[in-house]
Amino acid sequence: MPRLLVFGHDPESGAIAEALAGSEFDSEVVTVASREAALTTLDRQRIDCVITGYDVPDERGRTYMGGLRLLEAVREEHGDLPVVIFTDVVNEDSLRLAAANGVRAYVRDQPGEDAVGQLRYHVDSAIRGQLAERRAAEQDRINHLMRGVTQTLVLEEDRGEMLAALCSELTEQAVYRYAAYHERRETGVDPEPDSAAGSASGETSDTGLARRCVERGTVETARLRRLVGDDSETDAGATDPAAKACETLLRVAVPIGYEDERFGVLVLETDPEHAVYESETAVLAELGEAIGHALNAVETRDALEQRETELERRTEQLERFASLVSHDVRNPLNVAQGYVDLLEERSDDPAIEEIAQSLDRIEAIISDILALTRAEQELTLAPTELTVVVSDAWAAVDTPNATLEIAKGASEDGGLPRVEADASQLQRVFENLFRNAIEHGRPDEGEDAEAVTLTVHVTFDAEDGELVVADDGVGFPDGATAALFELGETGSRDGTGIGLAIVGDLLERHGWTVTAENGPSGGACFRIGGIKPLE
Known part of the structure; x- marks a missing residue:
């Protein structure tokens, strides 16, 4: 006035x-x-x-x-x-x-x-x-103040330190004489501030202004009167017989939030002569959004750090478990396999063959567990020739009565492209896919099952950016492929449920996708999408 x-x-x-x-x-x-x-x-x-x-x-x-x-x-x-x-x-x-x-x-x-x-x-x-x-003068002061506040939000990384520095910055520029941040609670607003700076004239607990601010999501102002010699406050417009002995206070409540989430309220007190114009209200609303973004960023960063710490802990546990499997389990397994070899020389009892197959299965599980552990390591990306990787993977797998065909496909040079990838981890992907074709592509029963020939085709479609690995085997029973890439899922009673989980994880970490289906000829077909060939 x-x-x-x-x-x-x-x-x-x-x-x-x-x-x-x-x-x-x-x-x-x-x-x-x-x-x-x-x-x-x-x-x-x-x-x-x-x-x-x-x-x-x-x-x-x-x-x-x-x-x-x-x-x-x-x-x-x-x-x-x-x-x-x-x-x-x-x-x-x-x-x-x-x-x-x-x-x-x-x-x-x-x-x-x-x-x-x-x-x-x-x-x-x-x-x-x-x-x-x-x-104009007050707007200049506020603009200068907001620049300082913005720097505070950028520089401070700890939530508590950010709020404390924010309140201090707001009260050091002679615009506001008191600033406090109140956290939102399920029942309203915490009457005690998380952080505060400056000197308030009267009671600082919630008087309804902060609650209205949170409920409406808008900047709210109120002129309060404090009776001289009394800590009680009343609305400035209320009838008060002692009005002539009152000190007028101007309080402003700014909602702090990010998108639809409300974190709390910033309560400011300024000179009773200060007029909060529409332009200042707009600036304060933007300030509330900026603080909300900063708090959300801090919480996100803290959550990521906690997640990273948890992942490091789990990785250490996994490495210790892998070491246990590699040494304490594999050593007695090697001893058992040695005795089975001796028994096979002395007897043709069919039970010995069953024992040998069970020991081989244990060995396969151990190998897959160790591979899963190594798959969690950080990728080292570099230009990689897919043709070389596919060929090396085929050579590393025992492929009796099986043939690899790298089809001409739709790429410009008629082969497989160069891509940005981790060559060793990508080779593991193809080894598991080829091993899956060899072990599960033939019939499970019959004396001549292992004699059945199998062909694995690898084709790249440049137009769709899709690499297809398909075989002419028996395919997936009943077309059940939805959960194949989940850990522990397998399409065969002899599978470990780990190999294809490693495939899905490694391809996802490369930024690629993979799906499985029965191909037109009835065999298993894996489609790897999202591949971007290098120039």
């Missing part, structure tokens, strides 16, 4: 105050009858315009030209503060002296002239100018 200072004799000052009551602004009018009281008021309160008579008491109590002397004092101590002289004294000397000291207006109270209308016009004009200057 604008505040006017009227200096003059009673009833003159009362008449001026009454005349100003019909002005454009709902201003507070402070009347004084002495120069000392006028200057004291200017020192202690924010005044938007001074209205004085011409013949008013000066520092010595003389009334002659007292208004001009007050104007000189205002210019010396308060710069360009608007001063309007309202008087019936009119002469060239007084006008010249007033103009020389920068009087805002010299309104003549003469019969036949609309003196009251002119007074209101000049006072309203002065108020508009003061409000515009104050608004």
Whole structure:
């Protein structure tokens, strides 16, 4: 609310105050009858315009030209503060002296002239100018403050330290004298702040403002009155018999959130003379969003760090388990296989063959577990020739009565492309796919099952960026392929449920996809998509 200072004799000052009551602004009018009281008021309160008579008491109590002397004092101590002289004294000397000291207006109270209308016009004009200057100055301060706050949000990584630094930054720039962050709770807002800085005038617990802010998701303001000598607060508009003994407080609540999540409320207290304009409200709303983004980033980073720590712990456990499997399990397994070899030399009992097959299965499980452990290692990507990788993988697998065919496909050079990949891990992918074809592509029963020939085709479709590995075997029973790449799932009673899980994991880490289906000829068909050949 604008505040006017009227200096003059009673009833003159009362008449001026009454005349100003019909002005454009709902201003507070402070009347004084002495120069000392006028200057004291200017020192202690924010005044938007001074209205004085011409013949008013000066520092010595003389009334002659007292208004001009007050104007000189205002210019010396308060710069360009608007001063309007309202008087019936009119002469060239007084006008010249007033103009020389920068009087805002010299309104003549003469019969036949609309003196009251002119007074209101000049006072309203002065108020508009003061409000515009104050608004611009406060906006500059707030913009400067927000730049500092933004730097705080960027530099601080710990949540608690960020909130503490934020509150300190907000109170160090003379815009807000108190700042506090209140965490949102299921039942509303925590009355005790998580972080706070500055000095609050009165009770800092939730008075309803923060709760309304959270519920509405908008910047909320309230002028509160604190009874002098009392910690209780009331709404500024409430009826209060002790209103004249109240201190007015301006509190602002800013919602802090990210997207649809509400983290809490930033409560600010500022000078009661401070006017929160629409532009400042918009800036504070953006600040709330920025703080919400920063808090979300910190929480996301903390969650990722916790996840990384957990993964490191699990990796260490997996490595210890792999070491246990590799040494403590494999050693007695080798001893058992040695004894089976001796028994096979001495007897043709069919049970010995069953034991040997079971030991081979245990060995396969151990190999797959060790491969799964190595698959968790970080990928080393480099330009890789797929043709070389596929050929090396085929050579590394026992492939009796099986043939590999790398089809011409649709690539420009008629072969497999160069890609960005980890060659050793990618080779493991194809080894597992080829091993799957050899072990599960032939019939499970029959004396001549192993004698059945098998052909594995590898084709690359450049148009779709898809590599196809297909065989002409028996395919998947009942077309059941949905869960093949999950750990522990297998399409055969002799499978370990690990090999294809490794395939899916490694291809996903390369940014590729894999699906399985029965091909047109009935055999198993794996489609690896998302491949981008290198130039």
